[in-house]
Amino acid sequence: MPAFGVPTLEDLPPLDGKRVLLRADFNVPMKDGRITDDLRIRAAVPTIEWLLGQGASVTACTHLGRPKGTVNPEYSVEPVRARLAELAPGVELLDNLRFDPGEEADDPAFAARLVEGFDVYVNDAFGASHRAHASIVGPPRTLPSAAGRLLQREVEVLLGVRERPLRPFVAILGGSKVSDKLGVIDALLGIADHLLVGGGMCFTFLAARGASVGSSLLEADQVDTCRGLLEQAEGRIHLPSDITALGPGGKLFEPGAGGDVRQMGTSIPDGWMGVDIGPGTAAEFGDVIAEARTVVWNGPMGVFEDPRFEAGTRTVAQAVADCGGFTVVGGGDSAAAAAQFGLAADIDHVSTGGGASLELLEQGDLPGLEALRRSGTGKAPNAE
Ligand code: 3PG
Numbered sequence: 219m220p221a222f223g224v225p226t227l228e229d230l231p232p233l234d235g236k237r238v239l240l241r242a243d244f245n246v247p248m249k250d251g252r253i254t255d256d257l258r259i260r261a262a263v264p265t266i267e268w269l270l271g272q273g274a275s276v277t278a279c280t281h282l283g284r285p286k287g288t289v290n291p292e293y294s295v296e297p298v299r300a301r302l303a304e305l306a307p308g309v310e311l312l313d314n315l316r317f318d319p320g321e322e323a324d325d326p327a328f329a330a331r332l333v334e335g336f337d338v339y340v341n342d343a344f345g346a347s348h349r350a351h352a353s354i355v356g357p358p359r360t361l362p363s364a365a366g367r368l369l370q371r372e373v374e375v376l377l378g379v380r381e382r383p384l385r386p387f388v389a390i391l392g393g394s395k396v397s398d399k400l401g402v403i404d405a406l407l408g409i410a411d412h413l414l415v416g417g418g419m420c421f422t423f424l425a426a427r428g429a430s431v432g433s434s435l436l437e438a439d440q441v442d443t444c445r446g447l448l449e450q451a452e453g454r455i456h457l458p459s460d461i462t463a464l465g466p467g468g469k470l471f472e473p474g475a476g477g478d479v480r481q482m483g484t485s486i487p488d489g490w491m492g493v494d495i496g497p498g499t500a501a502e503f504g505d506v507i508a509e510a511r512t513v514v515w516n517g518p519m520g521v522f523e524d525p526r527f528e529a530g531t532r533t534v535a536q537a538v539a540d541c542g543g544f545t546v547v548g549g550g551d552s553a554a555a556a557a558q559f560g561l562a563a564d565i566d567h568v569s570t571g572g573g574a575s576l577e578l579l580e581q582g583d584l585p586g587l588e589a590l591r592r593s594g595t596g597k598a599p600n601a602e
């Protein structure tokens with residue numbers, strides 16, 4: 219068994235003729251009913267092929283979006299089912315798990331219905347393993363269970379970074395909400411040599427340093443916490459020294475709507491909204507990243523989906539891609555940014571989990587891993 223103590227595929231009983239329930243995270247981004255990025259489906263294929271190769275039959279299950287316990291055709295898994303049929307013919311896919319309120323409530327009756335007719339459970343849903351939902355923590359209570367290849371690889375990489383990073387270790391955090399990331403910032407301060415902060419969340423930190431942030435995103439109730447983190451960090455938190463801002467009347471994604479775009483220092487006038495790190499900051503961050511031997515990046519530096527505000531994220535993404543150290547990009551928006559700039563192939567590990575990768579870095583464990591560990595699969599009969 220690997221160091222994190224979770225049973226893996228080799229720990230399962232012989233699978234010939236057995237029926238395997240595979241929990242995957244096929245919560246893929248969609249637009250107008252079409253999948254825009256199938257990474258999460260492709261990432262489960264090695265596990266599926268291994269299971270089929272052992273003579274098992276495989277039924278997959280996933281959530282999609284947040285339908286909140288009611289059947290809603292908007293969240294139909296049909297497009298996923300079609301793509302899965304191309305990538306892994308013969309593998310069935312159950313309905314969206316979150317159509318049933320029992321999934322998010324970890325209802326034992328729902329879990330019992332889910333495992334009916336199956337002999338073995340495999341969790342390859344790294345991106346959902348921070349959720350103590352029925353399909354994640356329920357089946358290991360009753361079925362021989364194991365982590366699939368994707369879950370195993372994600373955990374080995376992220377725990378490796380957490381526990382034995384080559385130094386300097388540089389963490390890059392962005393995204394909009396600082397309140398979502400306080401736990402991980404605190405944890406990263408214990409292990410990272412540098413923490414580069416951009417994205418909407420940087421303005422709450424800048425406000426904590428006394429800057430005026432104009433109309434930028436600000437979580438006023440987090441300013442004191444950010445001030446405390448800055449003190450605790452003793453210079454290891456790097457904040458932007460310049461900002462790209464959108465002037466009064468301007469609208470995101472609507473270049474024609476008016477509103478000037480300007481680079482400025484970190485004192486932002488009333489009516490102006492910081493929407494990207496400035497070029498000076500991007501270059502400074504790039505220099506820190508160039509020296510790193512370990513990089514973890516989660517969250518864009520600005521509103522990169524609007525071409526006027528992609529420069530900061532692009533420069534940072536390029537620096538991560540060029541870095542000679544071991545580079546990890548957390549799922550979600552930063553993975554999408556790396557893909558948009560054509561840089562994903564130059565990153566050592568693009569995680570399929572956003573929230574899950576942050577929680578694993580923060581806590582060193584996830585509910586889905588604990589459940590597999592408790593299943594007892596793979597332990598010698600008399601082992602503890
Ligand atoms: C994700 O995309 O973050 C995972 O699939 C988990 O989804 P959730 O945040 O809706 O629980």
Ligand code: MG
Pocket residue numbers: 572573
């Ligand atoms: Mg999420």
